[in-house]
Amino acid sequence: MRDEHDCDVLVVGAGPTGLCTALMLAQHGIRVRIVDRRHGPVEQSRAAIVHARTLECLDRLGVAEAAVARGLPITDVQIHSSGRPAGEMPLAGAGAADQTRFPYALALEQFETERVLADALDVPIEWGTEVVGLTDTGSGVSVETSVGVITARWLVGADGASSTIRKFLGQEFDGETYEQSGMLADVTLDVSLGVQGMRLNLTPGGFVGVLPLRSGRYRLFGVVPPELHNAPQGAVTHESYAPLDHAVLQRWFDDYFKVDARLDEVVWASMFRFHSRLAARFRVGNAFLVGDAAHIHNPAGGQGLNLGVGDAVNLAWKLAQVVRGEAPEWLLDTYEAERRPVARTVLKRTDLGFKLETGNSAVAVWMRTHVATRLVGVVSRLAFVRRMFFHMFSQLWIGYRGSRAVGRGVGQLKPGARAPYSPGVLDRTHGPGYHVLLFSVPAVRFEGPVTTHVIPPSDVAAFRAYQVDGPRLVLIRPDGHVAAVTDSVEDMTSFLDTVLVRVRVRG
Ligand SMILES: Cc1cc2nc3c(=O)[nH]c(=O)nc-3n(C[C@H](O)[C@H](O)[C@H](O)COP(=O)(O)OP(=O)(O)OC[C@H]3O[C@@H](n4cnc5c(N)ncnc54)[C@H](O)[C@@H]3O)c2cc1C
Known part of the structure; x- marks a missing residue:
């Protein structure tokens, strides 16, 4: 009907x-x-x-x-303390390229x-x-x-x-609106700061940062020090972004960024309140x-x-x-x-x-200006910290373990996790519907909104990425998360029967 x-x-x-x-x-x-x-x-x-x-x-x-x-890949974050270099967190190195096709922000x-x-x-x-x-x-x-x-x-x-x-x-x-205000501005500078890195500066008054943009402009961001703070206090909405004037911005830049440069053009600037609500x-x-x-x-x-x-x-x-x-x-x-x-x-x-x-x-x-900056210098050299840093900011950590929409697992790969990155598998599993990957399993075909792919033993990278150590059927959801991992066609069929209205399997 x-x-x-x-x-x-x-x-x-x-x-x-x-x-x-x-x-x-x-x-x-x-x-x-x-x-x-x-x-x-x-x-x-x-x-x-x-x-x-x-x-x-x-x-x-x-x-x-x-x-x-249209964008500019950012491959590292340089951390400064009151203008002096304190450490660097690479985004592109430290194994990031093994984790995703896009090893950068x-x-x-x-x-x-x-x-x-x-x-x-x-x-x-x-x-x-x-x-x-x-x-x-x-x-x-x-x-x-x-x-x-x-x-x-x-x-x-x-x-x-x-x-x-x-x-x-x-x-x-529910949630809160913070006391502090933030500023954002897209500007041109009279010198080039390089295009690969984002620069963060930790100051006694808070953090500020500079992000290069493809257009040659820079995005300035950070907290607004109390002396420049003039944000609307009464009718604060969740979108309380107020335009800013050039002189305020120039003072902020001079006092807090510690970059040897002058603001040329201010393309867009605003001051806003920080919120945290759910x-x-x-x-x-x-x-x-x-x-x-x-x-x-x-x-x-x-x-x-x-x-x-x-x-x-x-x-x-x-x-x-x-x-x-x-x-x-x-x-x-x-x-x-x-x-x-x-x-x-x-x-x-x-x-x-x-x-x-x-x-x-x-x-x-004290934590910000003494401990954090020293810590950054030391820990940013550790490969696992750099890997973790990328993992956390990139949102690659997001998973749905325990959800009713994911099944049970066999082996290391956990249902709910983002499907591991494997170039040979990735392109095949785009598009509507579920995808079943068959590793060392006799070819079968599932019918319904499910596409079946036999992963050849020659795709060693896929076997490694999916941590396969025996016969495996791995179900990938249309959003790129693992829905189920099993070693039997029957188990896979019965899981599909729960998340789909009608499934058939052909041998
Ligand atoms: C000035 C400004 C600067 C920001 N800077 C940053 C930043 O630097 N970094 C960052 O991470 N985030 C920033 N944000 C937040 C970021 O823009 C949002 O997280 C993002 O836009 C969220 O996208 P959204 O599609 O959920 O909502 P929005 O982009 O807000 O889109 C909502 C849309 O709904 C429409 N709408 C609202 N009510 C109705 C209605 N009743 N009927 C029909 N249409 C309606 C609006 O017109 C709007 O187009 C900024 C936001 C603003 C306003």
Whole structure:
């Protein structure tokens, strides 16, 4: 029976999270609409770091190459203390290239990320369409917008930190807003600082940093010292970004960055408040919250946009399978079960990092200016620390162990983990549906939204990456996570029977 709704999924918000959700749904053949109250694409550079895990997600959507072509790979972080070099954390070395196709962080302005996604989307973005009302009808949603009512089977609220959808769903946004303010600016300098590295400077007043951009501009970021602090105190919203004037910025740069350079042009600058907030639920009835609508945190480590893309990719394939009747509806509950703990962990880590980086207590200042800088000098030489550093910031650590959407495991490789990086396997496992990898198992074929791949013994790298020490069947989800690892066709079939409505196996 044909669904009577205007579309299967309505995505509210055409920021990076909404665009990713809509793009993946469209690629899975779902009737999706995407609306935004703005009248066109964002012009500010906003989030300027795209991490390795996000690039892997974009790769799945076929747009990583375009993103990399517009960005600048950042291969190391140089840490300074009051202007003096204290240590270096390489991103590209220390085994990073064994972990991912993208062994770096990509400096890419948000408008570029959004452009890459929008260019790939063959569904029109309905600009100038603001959501002003929402009713969950039980069998779907009825959404009142500034230009008329839209009905949909499912709703995805990707409408940012001040989310209207979150409010309509009655969700609190618990957490805190910090005392400190931060500044961001895209500038040109009168000298070149080199293009490979991001430079962090730890000062008694907090941290500041410089990130090179492909355009030759630099992104300046960091905390605002109290003497320059003039941020709006009363009506602080979650998006309280206030424009800044050149003189304030010049003083900040001179006093805190300790870079032997002058600011030329200030292309864009803003001061903002740091927040750390998490929605109580990511799913209510037929609606979901993704990206900043579900969680916001301070920008330490540039995780915000990246988390949103991860949400989008986690949710979109599940929605696609449920809409097509391939998967049972309970699969949708695993979006919140898998992504909320990830968001909470990121919030905790960024909170801790932020407090160490900005705390005003004598202990925090002493830790920052004496202990931390000496420690960085020593530990940054240790290979495992460098590897861990990359792993943590790149979001490669994210996994979903224990989720109902992943099965049991055999051997070292744990279900829920991100599928290990193996160039020979990676390209085959892109695209909609599950993928079963057969290692040393007689060829069988699973039917349904499952593609079967026989991994030849000559692909030694794949056997090594997947830690195969006997016959193995490894199931990869459409978001690139391991769903199950077994040594028997029967076990694999019975797991697929739980996550899919109908599966058959042919010998
Ligand atoms: C000025 C600024 C600077 C930032 N700098 C950084 C940074 O340096 N590093 C970093 O990691 N993060 C930064 N961020 C945060 C980063 O931009 C967000 O994490 C990211 O944009 C989240 O993406 P999103 O798609 O979830 O939400 P958003 O990008 O906020 O997109 C939400 C979209 O929903 C639309 N919308 C809202 N309400 C409605 C409605 N009722 N109806 C229809 N449409 C609606 C909005 O118009 C918007 O286009 C910055 C944010 C701002 C505002």
